[in-house]
Amino acid sequence: MASTLSDRLHPYKPYLFLLPALALFAIFSIYPFFLLTATSCLNWDGVFPANPFASLQAYGQQFVGLRNYLEVFTHDPVFWTSFAQAAYITALALTVQNALALLLAIAVNRRLVGAGAYRTIFFIPPILSEIVVGLIWFWIYDGNFGIFNNALTQLGLGAWTRSWLADPKTALTAVAIIHMWKGFGWGFVMFLAGLQTIPEELYEAARVDGANAWYRFRHITLPLLLPVAMVVSILTILGTMQIFALIIATTQGGPGYHTEVPITRIFSSMLGSSRFGYACAQGIIFGLILLTFSLIQMRFPRRST
Amino acid sequence: MMSKGTLSFRFAIVAAALLVVAGCGRSPTAKGPAPLRVWHWMTDREEAFTELARRYRQQTGTAIHFELYAPSDVYVQKVRSAAQTDGLPDIYGVLGETRDIASFINAGHVLPLEAEMGQDNDAWRSSFFPKTLAVNAFVPNNPQGIAPGVYGVPIDAMSIQLIYNKKLLAKLGLNPDSPPSMWKDFLQVGQLAKAHGVLGFVSGWAELWLIDCLATDYAIHLMGMDKVEQTYAGKKAYTDTEWLRVLRLFAELRDSRLPAEGIVTMVNKRAEQLFANEQAVFAFNGTWAVNVYRSMNPALEYGVMMLPKVKDRPMVTWGGAGSSFFINAKSPKAPQAVAFLKWLTSQPQQEYLLQATQNIPANRAAAEALPPPLAAFAEAIDAAVHPRLFAVQEQSAVIEAFDKGIQSILIGEATPEQVAEAVQSVKQRELSRLASQSAYGQHTVR
Secondary structure (H helix, E strand, O other), X not given: OOOOHHHHHHHHHHHHHHHXXXXXXXXXXXXXXXXXXXXXXXXXXXXOOOOOOOOHXXXXXXXXXXXXXXHHHHHOHHHHHHXXXXXXXXXXXXXXXXXXXXXXXXXXXXXXXXXXXXXXXXXXXHHOOHHHHHHHHHHHHOOOOOHHHHHHHHOOOHHHOOOOOOOOOOHHHHHHHHHHHHHHHHHHHHHHHHHHOOOXXXXXXXXXXXXXXXXXXXXXXXXXXXXXXXXXXXXXXHHHHOOOHHHHHHOOOOOOOOOOOHHHHHHHHHHHOOOHHHHHHHHHHHHHHHHHHHHHHHHHHHHHO | OOOHHHHHHHHHHHHHHHHHXXXXXXXXXXXXXXXXXXXXXXXXXXXXXXXXXXXXXXXXXXXXXXEXXXXXXXXXXXXXXXXXXXXXXXXXXXXXXXXXHHHHHHOOOOOOOHHHHHHHHHHXXXXXXXXXXXXXXXXXOOOOOOOOEEOEEEOEEEEEEEEEEHHHHHHOOXXXXXXXXXXXXXXXXXXXXXXXXXXXXXXOOOOHHHHHHHHHHHHHHHHOHXXXXXXXXXXXXXXXXXXXXXXXHHHHHHHHOOEOOOHHHOOHHHHHHHHHOOOEEEEEEEOOHHHHHHHHOOOOOEEEEOOOEOOOOOOOEEEEEOOXXXXXXXXXXXXXXXXXXXXXXXXXXXXXXXXXXXXXXXXXXXXXXXXXXXXXXXXXHHHEEOHHHOOOOOOHHHHHHHHHHHHHHHOOOOXXXXXXXXXXXXXXXXXXXXHHHHHXXXXXOO
């Protein structure tokens, strides 16, 4: 019997169901990426209509090849400084912030009194707007009337007072502290979820075998949390390297260039200098570096397992 | 028979589709022609604009729709995105430098207004303060290659000056009616303020442009406009002694302890709060501050003065047009937009805006009876300088290096000489980049 059209199409049906999602992905992710890459080879002021098909001639006039990329590598030390500064905040977030998140998750997982309340409290900072958080901490750190300086003075440590966000020695760390305060709640929730998936029987068996708390943590909790830790680390790296609103709300990249990060530099190239092509080149370089980091990091758990 | 779940699902789909279709259509309450659309960023003027739109509709039958997009950074992005897709409204503002306005003109987004200004013996043109119009105009043989003439319509005028708190000056033992007019005397207020537990000087110097205003004022004061323009053109180095003198002023300012702690990361809103709360003796701020201070502390007693002189030479002030509107050349309603802006900038409407928003009107006749603080700001309009009035504009990267360098001087991590070297090195880099671009036959799109 001849097969019907429906039968013949049957093997392709799954792909048909994927089509809407693929179309959306292509329109909103792949096409903009190619447009971004094309724009990174232009000297474009961001005003002329951006349809390359409608104004090929105009685009031809602006084509600069890889010169924008070359300029980022050879003539833009501030961009690389900003990269190092974002990496410093990221290093603090990866270690201090995530360690704090893990410790708190372990504490809450032990069914403390009021654990539910702690869960809620720890998750408040992440859901606050970065601008709001920035403004709150700007007031706390204020050099003239800030709570932090006031507390130091009350404790007899008046000599330590300073304008924390305007002092080049402390500005970047001060911003990093705000970022960690705001961000630790994400790691906390994810670690807590991970801890709750570890079977209690493993701990019981270890206890029977005489394993102490450290041993149980080292040989049960940590290995089983590794996949979660990897996800938390990748999200921490991506989220922290792309820090922006917090910087704008607290220091605007200052004093000098001390709290500049890659996104503030890209923003400055775009809206400060109206060099959209150059900003796209900076964005692509930045994106590729982040992608490389993520890929390298994703290989770690495989090796560990 | 259809299950209850399937029926609900189909109902939800149909309801969602109807909502989408209804959302795409025009509002059923909208009758008559579509209104003239105006995009702006001025949160403080939103209510006044809405009232003026109501009056205009009453008088002419033409509906005006003011759309506010704030803060200004967001507005800049909105306007640029709209320009890229030819989606600009009938009337809009361009926030930026001469280069940005030139880009909009080159892309065909701005209606030239020279002919309109010249009608009836220059009636419209002569109604404005000349400086407010000049910042919206291009002179013959301008470096951007724009056809000479007026392109924008100023709504108000502004200047940025030194503002002093009269009560605090008296508290420090100084004459509140005669604040220090020379740089040396100004710096001495630093120690006095410290001794009395108040802040000496505040300004939003996290926002680099406010540093640039003050530095440019002093550069012109100390060496004259010509030498400043020569520097921008690459014919005079930032390491020159005259520029070093300008940078040293900031080292002197730092050493005087006059600036508030953390001034380099202080946003202007915070500086305005500190001054309005009578916690600072001096503020470096613009005309808009009058309205801000009035709303924060109506009892605040303050005066406005030109920046203290370093030498016995004329002092200048940063100013010109406060806010300006441009007409979309691609709008089919461009003639109506011109008519509306003529109405908006005529005396009665400008007087209303003055009363409602405390900004200096761009219309000279409306500015004849200004309240005292605004009158003091307005006095300096003739001495106003503005980058859009310069024959040559400096590159953004150099301006940033200069302003960030000043921040470094203020926090004591760099000397004026180091900053001058750093700025000159960025200048050289920019000059060679531009030279290589022209050698390569490239230019920004026209």
